[in-house]
Amino acid sequence: MEFSLEAKIRKETAKEARALWLLPAVVYGKDVPSTSINVNLSEFIKLYRQTGQNHIITLSVDKKKYPVLVHEAQRHPVKGDFLHLDFYVVNLKEKTHVEIPVKLIGVSKAVAEGGELHQTLNMIEVKCFPTDIIESFELDISPLEHTGKVLHVSNLTIDSKKFEILSALDAAIVSVHAHKEHKTAETTQETATQETTPAE
Numbered sequence: 001m002e003f004s005l006e007a008k009i010r011k012e013t014a015k016e017a018r019a020l021w022l023l024p025a026v027v028y029g030k031d032v033p034s035t036s037i038n039v040n041l042s043e044f045i046k047l048y049r050q051t052g053q054n055h056i057i058t059l060s061v062d063k064k065k066y067p068v069l070v071h072e073a074q075r076h077p078v079k080g081d082f083l084h085l086d087f088y089v090v091n092l093k094e095k096t097h098v099e100i101p102v103k104l105i106g107v108s109k110a111v112a113e114g115g116e117l118h119q120t121l122n123m124i125e126v127k128c129f130p131t132d133i134i135e136s137f138e139l140d141i142s143p144l145e146h147t148g149k150v151l152h153v154s155n156l157t158i159d160s161k162k163f164e165i166l167s168a169l170d171a172a173i174v175s176v177h178a179h180k181e182h183k184t185a186e187t188t189q190e191t192a193t194q195e196t197t198p199a200e
Contacts, residue, residue: 003051004058005044010036014084023082027061027068029089037061041082048073054100054133059087067092067130090130097166099123102156102173103136108144110176115147121173124153125166132162139173150175 007025010017014024023041028034051057053070071088075081090096101123111117124137137156144151154169 002058003047003055004060005039005047007037007039007059007061009062010038018083023085025085025087027059027066027087027089029066029068030091032066032089035061037087039085044082044085052135054098054135056090056092056130056133057087069096069098069130069133092130095127095129095164097125097127098133099125100134101136103138104141104174105138106140106142108141108176110144110146110149111141114179115144115176116179117141117144117174117176119174121153121167121171124156124158126158127164127166128162141174144174144176147176147178 007027010022010024012020017024017038021041022038023044025037025039026034027037047057048070051070053073056067056069059066059068066087066089068087068089070085072086073082074084076083102119102121104117104119108115108117137158139151139156141151143149143155150172151174152169153165153167153171153173155173158165
């Protein structure tokens with residue numbers, strides 16, 4: 001599926017653009033000088049819901065078309081509204097450095113029995129051709145059968161022909177820990193047992 005977006009060269013300030021319901025942005029790349037532009041706010045929001053940051057968008061600027069990725073999307077810290085965008089022009093024939101989200105799937109026996117799931121790594125750094133970028137890498141958490149178990153980057157099923165993994169293979173992605181209340185109860189029980197055990 002192809003995604004496209006119209007943009008216009010920005011002449012006003014970013015604040016003035018936002019007052020006109022336009023979203024200020026900048027487009028740049030290896031052979032493309034940094035250019036200030038505006039995109040229609042509602043059109044971008046509608047598009048972004050489909051693409052996120054990991055889909056190529058054909059950006060039309062002043063009769064020129066560029067294949068771009070949303071390199072950075074600045075949002076209001078409280079409202080969450082988009083404030084500014086960075087569009088990075090990619091070379092479709094060269095590999096680019098991107099971060100792809102990890103999507104957890106499956107059911108963990110340890111979690112079903114009351115354990116707490118902790119995801120410590122949400123994005124995987126890879127190098128690939130822009131046309132090979134995907135929405136996410138899926139990680140099945142069913143091997144997490146008991147507390148203390150950890151899954152690492154090396155546990156991901158990734159096509160090595162398409163993706164060069166830059167993240168450390170031994171980096172932990174997700175683990176299961178005992179629930180705090182359960183842990184406290186165990187500690188209390190151990191303490192009580194030690195106190196009632198007669199000294200030899």
